[in-house]
Each structure stands twice: as C-alpha cells, then as structure tokens.
Amino acid sequence: MNKAQQSxxxxxxxxxxxxxxxxxxxxxxxxxxxxxxxxxxxxxxxxNLDIGKNQVISMIGPSGCGKSTFLRCLNRMNDTIxxxxxxxxLLLEDEDMYDKKIDVVELxxxxxxxxxKPNPFPKSIYENVxxxxxxxxxxxxxxxxDELVETSLIRCGLWxxxxxxxxxxxxxxxxxxxxxLCIARAIAVNPEVILMDxxxxxxxxxxxxxxxxxxxxxxxxxxxxxxxxSMQQAARVSQRTAYFHxxxxxxxxxxxxxFTNPEHQLTEAYITGRIG
Amino acid sequence: xxxxxxxxxxxxxxxxxxxxxxxxxxxxxxxIGGVRxxxxxxxxxxxxxxxxxxxxxxxxxxxxxxxxxxxxDSLVKSSLPQEAKRLSEENLGLIMSQVSNxxxxxxxxxxxxxxxxxxxxxxxxxxxxxxRAMPLLAFCVLVLGALMGFRAVRATNNARYTVExxxxxxxxxxxxxxxxTTFGIVFSVxxxxxxxxxxxxxxxxxxxxxxxxxxxxxxxxxxASGSFGVIPLIVGTLLISMIALxxxxxxxxxxxxxxxxxxxxxxxxxVKPMLEILAGVPTVVYGFFAALTVAxxxxxxxDQLRVWGADNDITWLANLAVSSESALATGMVMGVMxxxxxxxxxxxxxxxxxxxxxDGSYALGATQSETIKKVVFxxxxxxxxxxxxxxxxxxxxxxxxxxMAAGLAANLTVNxxxxxxxxxxxxxxxxxxxxxxxxxKTLAAFALGLFLFVITLALNVIALKVVKKxxxxxx
Numbered sequence: 001m002n003k004a005q006q007s008x009x010x011x012x013x014x015x016x017x018x019x020x021x022x023x024x025x026x027x028x029x030x031x032x033x034x035x036x037x038x039x040x041x042x043x044x045x046x047x048n049l050d051i052g053k054n055q056v057i058s059m060i061g062p063s064g065c066g067k068s069t070f071l072r073c074l075n076r077m078n079d080t081i082x083x084x085x086x087x088x089x090l091l092l093e094d095e096d097m098y099d100k101k102i103d104v105v106e107l108x109x110x111x112x113x114x115x116x117k118p119n120p121f122p123k124s125i126y127e128n129v130x131x132x133x134x135x136x137x138x139x140x141x142x143x144x145x146d147e148l149v150e151t152s153l154i155r156c157g158l159w160x161x162x163x164x165x166x167x168x169x170x171x172x173x174x175x176x177x178x179x180x181l182c183i184a185r186a187i188a189v190n191p192e193v194i195l196m197d198x199x200x201x202x203x204x205x206x207x208x209x210x211x212x213x214x215x216x217x218x219x220x221x222x223x224x225x226x227x228x229x230s231m232q233q234a235a236r237v238s239q240r241t242a243y244f245h246x247x248x249x250x251x252x253x254x255x256x257x258x259f260t261n262p263e264h265q266l267t268e269a270y271i272t273g274r275i276g
Numbered sequence: 277x278x279x280x281x282x283x284x285x286x287x288x289x290x291x292x293x294x295x296x297x298x299x300x301x302x303x304x305x306x307x308i309g310g311v312r313x314x315x316x317x318x319x320x321x322x323x324x325x326x327x328x329x330x331x332x333x334x335x336x337x338x339x340x341x342x343x344x345x346x347x348x349d350s351l352v353k354s355s356l357p358q359e360a361k362r363l364s365e366e367n368l369g370l371i372m373s374q375v376s377n378x379x380x381x382x383x384x385x386x387x388x389x390x391x392x393x394x395x396x397x398x399x400x401x402x403x404x405x406x407x408r409a410m411p412l413l414a415f416c417v418l419v420l421g422a423l424m425g426f427r428a429v430r431a432t433n434n435a436r437y438t439v440e441x442x443x444x445x446x447x448x449x450x451x452x453x454x455x456x457t458t459f460g461i462v463f464s465v466x467x468x469x470x471x472x473x474x475x476x477x478x479x480x481x482x483x484x485x486x487x488x489x490x491x492x493x494x495x496x497x498x499x500a501s502g503s504f505g506v507i508p509l510i511v512g513t514l515l516i517s518m519i520a521l522x523x524x525x526x527x528x529x530x531x532x533x534x535x536x537x538x539x540x541x542x543x544x545x546x547v548k549p550m551l552e553i554l555a556g557v558p559t560v561v562y563g564f565f566a567a568l569t570v571a572x573x574x575x576x577x578x579d580q581l582r583v584w585g586a587d588n589d590i591t592w593l594a595n596l597a598v599s600s601e602s603a604l605a606t607g608m609v610m611g612v613m614x615x616x617x618x619x620x621x622x623x624x625x626x627x628x629x630x631x632x633x634x635d636g637s638y639a640l641g642a643t644q645s646e647t648i649k650k651v652v653f654x655x656x657x658x659x660x661x662x663x664x665x666x667x668x669x670x671x672x673x674x675x676x677x678x679x680m681a682a683g684l685a686a687n688l689t690v691n692x693x694x695x696x697x698x699x700x701x702x703x704x705x706x707x708x709x710x711x712x713x714x715x716x717k718t719l720a721a722f723a724l725g726l727f728l729f730v731i732t733l734a735l736n737v738i739a740l741k742v743v744k745k746x747x748x749x750x751x
Contacts, residue, residue, distance in 0.1 A: 075639065077635065077638065077639060080634070080635070080638060082540075082541075105641045105642070105643050106641065107641075108638060108639055108640065108641040109640070109641030112639060112640065113635075113639035114639075115632060115635060115636065115639070117632055119630070119632035119633055119635065119636040120636075121633060121636065121637070121650075121651050121654075121655070122633075122654065122655045123654070131637070131640060131642075131650070132640040132641065132642075135640070135641065135642050135643075135646050135650070136641060182636065185636075185640065186639070186640065189640055189641060
C-alpha cells in the first residue's frame, strides 16, 4: 500500500457509514448487515443494500474490495467454498436466502449467474442452452425445448450467428459469442435476477459493446447486478452504482450522481483514478 | 590393477583437473580485472577441464575392456599349431577355452599336448601386457586430456558452450538408452518369432483353436501333438481381463468421483493414500490371495448352489460345475489390483476439469450429482477412457496372479467358472525349466511375447491418442 492508500484505509476505519441511498422501497433483494468471512479473515463488513426490481446495479471498487464475494453471496455460490461463512439477512422477495429450508438449487434457478471468463460446457451450442431447461424440467417435449433454445438465443442476439451450427461444440465460438451463449444459458432458465461477475473483462471492445447492449435490453425483464472494473461500463449500463472499498460498502447512488458528483471522498478518489 | 581401482584413480585425476581449472581461470581473471571479464564463469572452465580429462580416459578404458579379449584371442589363434587351425569353428572354440584354462592355471598342458605350449605362453604374456598397459595408457590419456583442457582455459574462450554441448550429448545418450533397450527387446523377440514361424505357419498360430505345445521328442510318443493355435489363449486372456475391468472400472471410477467431488479434504488425505497402497501390494501376494482364498470360496459357494439346485430341481443349477481354478476368481482379484490405476488416473482427470464449468452448472441451479453426471463426467470422459485403456493393458500383461490362480488348461470357453489360461501364463510355462532353444515349443513363447507386445502397444497408442485429444479440449 502506498501512502495515499494507507490514509484512505484510515478514513474507512474511522467513518464507516454507507453514504447515498442504499435502501429502496419494495426491492427485489434486500441485504441487511451482511458479513462474510473466509476462515478467520473478514471479507465483507456490515453491508446494507437494496437491489431494485428490473434495475441494473453495478458494483465497482478496487481489486480485492469484496465486490465479487458480495455478488456470489446473492445466489449462494459461496457455498461451494468450504471456508466461506456468510452472516446477516439476505432476502429475495422477503424470503431468507440462507434459511435452512430454502432449496439452494431452486434459489439458483431464480438467481442466475454469468462469470468473468466465458465457461460454456464442452457440449454443443444447443445443449448448452438446453441444459438448465433439462435439469429443471421446464419443457415437456422437443418442440418446446427447441423453441426455448431459439428464443433464448434470439434474446442474446446470437441466433443469427449460430442457427446453422447448433450442434457444433460451443467451445468453437469466439470469446464474445461464448459469453453471450452463457447469458443465453442463464436466461433460458427464466431467472428473476442475473448476477454478472465482470462479464466483459475477457472480451474485446466490440464484443463488450454487444454484451453491454444485451444487458441494457435484458434489464427490461430482469434484475441485473453487475460487477465491473470499467467505470465507463458501469456508467453506460447501470441505473445505480455501489462503490466498495476493503470489504465495506462506501457509497450507493444513482449512477449519474456517483460519476458526476460523488458524495464520499473515497468514491471520488476512485473514479478520478487516485486509488485503484 | 583391477578395474575399479583404475576408475577411482581416473575420477580422482579429474577432480584434480577441476581444481586446477578453477584456480587457473581465477589466475587469468585477476590481471584483466576480475571474473566478469572472462568469457564465462570459473566453474565452467573447471568443468570443461574435468571433461577433457575424464571422457577420453573413460572411453579408452571402456573400449580396451571390450576389445582386448577379442584381439588377444586372434593373436593367440595365430600361434596355434597348424592342425588346430584346420579345425571346425566349434572345436576351435573348445581348444581356445582349454588354452585359456591352462593359461590361468586350471588343468595341465599335458591334456592339450606340448604343441600348444607356445599358444599358452603367448596368451599369458599378452594378458600380462594388456593388464599393465591399460592403466598406464589410461593415465597418460588422462594427463594429456587435462593438458588440452588446461590450454583451453583462456579468457576469450567460452567454456560454457563446450560444457553445455557435452551435457546435451550426455542427456541424449541417457534418454536413448531406454529407447534402444525397447528396440533391442522388440528385435530379439521378433527374430525368435521368425524362427518360430518357419516351423509353424503364421495363420495356424493366429487362427488355430487348439493350444497344446508339447512336442514329441520320440516318434512314438503319445499325447504330444504340438499344435499352436493362439485363440484359446486370447479368449482366456480377454475373459480374465474383462472380468477384471468390469470390477475395476465401476469401483475405481466411483471412488474417483467420491474422492474428487464429495470427500472432504481430510477424508481424501486418508483414503487416497490407502487406495494407492493397493497398487503397492506385490502381484505375487494377490496371486496367492486369489489361489488360496478367493478361488476356494467361489468353488464352495458354487457347490452350495449346485446342491440347492439339485434339491429344488433346477436343472441348470444342478449341473453347475465350478473349477477350483476359475477365471472368475483370477479376474476378480486382478480387478481389485487395478482399481488404483483407474481411480488415480480418473481422479486426476476429474480434478483437471475446470472449476468454472462446475460453477457454471451450479449457477444454473444444477445439483452436485447433476453437475457430475452432465458436465464433469462428460468433460473428463476422454481422460477416463485413456486411464481405463492403460488399466486394460496392465490387466492383459499381468502374469503372476494368473500363473498362480488361473491354471494351465487351455480351454476355449467363455464360462468364467471354468479354468482358462492366458498368453502370459503360457509364456512362463514354456520357458521355465530346462529347454532347448530351437524347438517350436520354446520359440512359441517368443511368438506369444511378440503378440502380447503388439496388443498392449496398440492399446497404449489408443490410450495416448485419446488422452491427447482430451488435452486439447479447453484451450
């Protein structure tokens, strides 16, 4: 840590209170006093945040600030990490996601996720999209399944590119196409929320623009949480922006306000490039 | 002076050369402003000088030891009496060995006759010369080489280049030893097999359904037909291998899935080494386990079933016959033996499936078992197939268990309760004991060996191909 960062760390320690408007009326996801630990190390500190229905919220912050960890709490992907422990109330439509009675499989069907690196299964393009529908029994016959695959691919703008090679391996697609396929795979299950963990960081600018456009279109029907390192991307795709710093949620505001008139000095330092 | 002393002296000499080379390069470095003005580091100069001293001396000792016998022999032959030179090859060899016996003090010259005295004397003197000359010459070569090396220690000469080149040659020689050995084995087996196929037609061997390798020594001997049909052996080998694989593949695969996907790291750290202990049990121990424990148990239960079948008028059960040397017992024990192969190789490939694929599946709401069945297993399948094929070639080549438990009867059957025999067992029985190495019976072992080699080679090639294809999948 350099001197500037050190002094910033002190600021966080002394005055930890999320500024801006973290809470909403009638949100999709409600997070209260969330704390996350990896073994003994605390990664997320007392986060309170509401995520609005059919809104795009982006989470920004320096590397290691806990934004990805926080995102993975929202569909319990952290369950796959043995040493990870989540405390606090995380509610999806007023249901506690971490309740023992909640079926994590069903939760993840409602809260889908797209990862940083495109991770198509080593199967055909068709099978990738049909995967979720098959395991959840969403369709009754081949015709319905075909239809579902087609609409999912159309919504992701991939249909024209792949309709003649649905049975070819998905690993043969380009990086951008693979990522859009992963999004198609996620929306084929018809989730309510889609979590995106730096979905464009492995893509070139043109593929990034396509995916951003897609996010914009999807926000009409889905609630989307996107973690990103690109402030321009956050500004382009999201309505609200949350700034994380060292595991703490510093500021949540409308995106336009965060980038033009940040309330907290740390947010300002980050978006002007003084820390990062 | 014996060889080991000589080698020790050569090694000591080259150590001295190292020291001299090191000191010399330091000496050179001083007036020109330090080691960094040399073309390379002092250790490289020292190593270069060592190699200059060591290699020629070692080569000399090596070739001298290999060739001096032959040279002395030919010189001694020239001083044999005239009548001995006209003898046939074998008799000449006999005479020569007698000469060398007399020369080394075993037996007396009277047995051979006085006319052989010059030859014996010549042999004695030549051997003495050789024994004295070699160390002397080797030492000279050592010193000369070291001197050459010493002259090459110059500030402008990059000794590292020389050293690394020699090192490259040395490691190439090491790696080619294994390859040449393989070729040697293949050719020795191949030539003997060709001899065999001169006596027995190739297609009689490959397509014959009767295996009975006893050859009549006398014309009137009964029960020794000498037929070499390999089919019963193949069927036996395949039968036992199939039984082994049908146990090893499911059990090994399931345990691999458990270990890599379900087990906690603590369980894994205990269970995995325990499983691998299985691979360390000597096959001969598996052999008597199969012969003394499993086979009698199977026969016992088979007998009980037969009695029960007879009591209840179930004809096919009442006719059940279980041999005490059954393919089933052998195959089962062999299956247990190759479980670690399958499980450890499968475990590796399952672990190699990227976590991102599992995450992707979980994120779509798949359960762990769905993820394993539909994503992890298909992705790992080519690697698993590779592992299974390697296990199969291990099963086909396995000898000890089958020798001890499967028996020698070359029955052409697919009934796992009967005794069968395998290719490896027959090779062992054909070659054990006193054998004449020109009869079809003995040569048949080589043909079988070649045959087995071709089968396992093919399996290995397929396995490697499959594994290679798998490796390309994620990149």
